[in-house]
Amino acid sequence: MVKAAYKTRQQELLLSYLKETKGKHFTAEDVRRHFEERNLSLGVATIYRQLEKLVSEGQVQKYFIDEHSASCFEYTGESSEDRTEAHFHLKCEKCGELFHVECDELSEITDHLKNEHGFNLNPFRTVLYGICDKCGKEMKLSDGKKSED
Amino acid sequence: MVKAAYKTRQQELLLSYLKETKGKHFTAEDVRRHFEERNLSLGVATIYRQLEKLVSEGQVQKYFIDEHSASCFEYTGESSEDRTEAHFHLKCEKCGELFHVECDELSEITDHLKNEHGFNLNPFRTVLYGICDKCGKEMKLSDGKKSED
DNA sequence: GTAGATGCAAACTTTTTGCAGACTG
DNA sequence: CAGTCTGCAAAAAGTTTGCATCTAC
Numbered sequence: 048m049v050k051a052a053y054k055t056r057q058q059e060l061l062l063s064y065l066k067e068t069k070g071k072h073f074t075a076e077d078v079r080r081h082f083e084e085r086n087l088s089l090g091v092a093t094i095y096r097q098l099e100k101l102v103s104e105g106q107v108q109k110y111f112i113d114e115h116s117a118s119c120f121e122y123t124g125e126s127s128e129d130r131t132e133a134h135f136h137l138k139c140e141k142c143g144e145l146f147h148v149e150c151d152e153l154s155e156i157t158d159h160l161k162n163e164h165g166f167n168l169n170p171f172r173t174v175l176y177g178i179c180d181k182c183g184k185e186m187k188l189s190d191g192k193k194s195e196d
Numbered sequence: 197m198v199k200a201a202y203k204t205r206q207q208e209l210l211l212s213y214l215k216e217t218k219g220k221h222f223t224a225e226d227v228r229r230h231f232e233e234r235n236l237s238l239g240v241a242t243i244y245r246q247l248e249k250l251v252s253e254g255q256v257q258k259y260f261i262d263e264h265s266a267s268c269f270e271y272t273g274e275s276s277e278d279r280t281e282a283h284f285h286l287k288c289e290k291c292g293e294l295f296h297v298e299c300d301e302l303s304e305i306t307d308h309l310k311n312e313h314g315f316n317l318n319p320f321r322t323v324l325y326g327i328c329d330k331c332g333k334e335m336k337l338s339d340g341k342k343s344e345d
Numbered sequence: 346g347t348a349g350a351t352g353c354a355a356a357c358t359t360t361t362t363g364c365a366g367a368c369t370g
Numbered sequence: 371c372a373g374t375c376t377g378c379a380a381a382a383a384g385t386t387t388g389c390a391t392c393t394a395c
Contacts, residue, residue, distance in 0.1 A: 074384095164286070
């Protein structure tokens with residue numbers, strides 16, 4: 048039996064936040080602070096429970112950066128038609144910046160994984176780690192000793 | 197000034213474990229349990245401290261799967277010569293399996309990111325999420341129904 | 346009225362840290 | 371002997387859960 052799913056004030060608050068931030072990532076704490084600043088309290092438990100529901104419905108994507116930071120969420124839309132364009136996440140291991148990249152050539156990896164490895168990649172959830180352009184250049188400048196990587 | 201770096205029993209135990217498991221992934225808890233079973237206790241704090249040191253030296257790679265599970269570590273070797281072959285990690289969102297794949301074509305994404313986006317990918321740390329071949333087929337078979345993990 | 350949602354606080358998990366004592370060189 | 375390392379236990383940080391209360395329908 049499917050649950051009745053009541054409509055609540057908290058639910059609508061969260062949904063309005065999601066629509067404002069479409070295409071950007073946020074944490075549960077970001078949501079809580081957003082409403083706290085407006086004197087509209089939303090308990091963390093509620094935030095997590097609502098987000099979890101949306102994640103299981105596929106409206107929100109959840110991904111994980113590293114153990115020191117909170118999970119990232121990202122609203123991608125209610126239906127496949129108005130879905131946010133698929134994009135990858137690049138995380139710089141040095142400066143910590145998280146980039147969103149949309150690039151046709153990157154979708155080749157998606158095709159390759161599907162065709163050759165039978166693996167159906169979910170780009171939203173995938174975070175590619177490495178060193179970004181800016182940090183790479185800075186490291187070259189200050190690199191006195193030989194590095195093996 | 198560089199620290200003196202004493203050689204300890206615990207250090208050697210850990211190193212022997214690493215060499216046994218080369219190319220496989222493990223968690224801090226796996227290490228602790230491994231030695232507990234042999235009545236050789238290694239404190240978790242020590243395990244984390246030693247692993248952290250090896251990670252910063254580049255001998256061990258550390259990556260994150262999701263917030264419910266512990267960080268994964270993987271020993272890749274002391275020098276670039278005997279380094280483990282670079283490989284990607286594919287994580288199935290359904291069955292939870294973590295696959296290691298070495299594939300030349302996948303390295304194209306590394307080149308593309310470097311050349312077009314100036315991003316120097318670290319494949320060891322990168323986990324690609326999606327649905328594996330086996331689960332994808334199972335899901336097709338049971339299509340109408342809601343399926344659980 | 347009843348099923349479902351909320352909010353608080355406590356529980357939980359993994360990882361880090363402070364510190365006293367043990368060990369290495 | 372001095373400098374490091376270890377192990378314990380407590381602390382952190384993010385997330386989940388139990389439960390009493392409140393709300394939607």
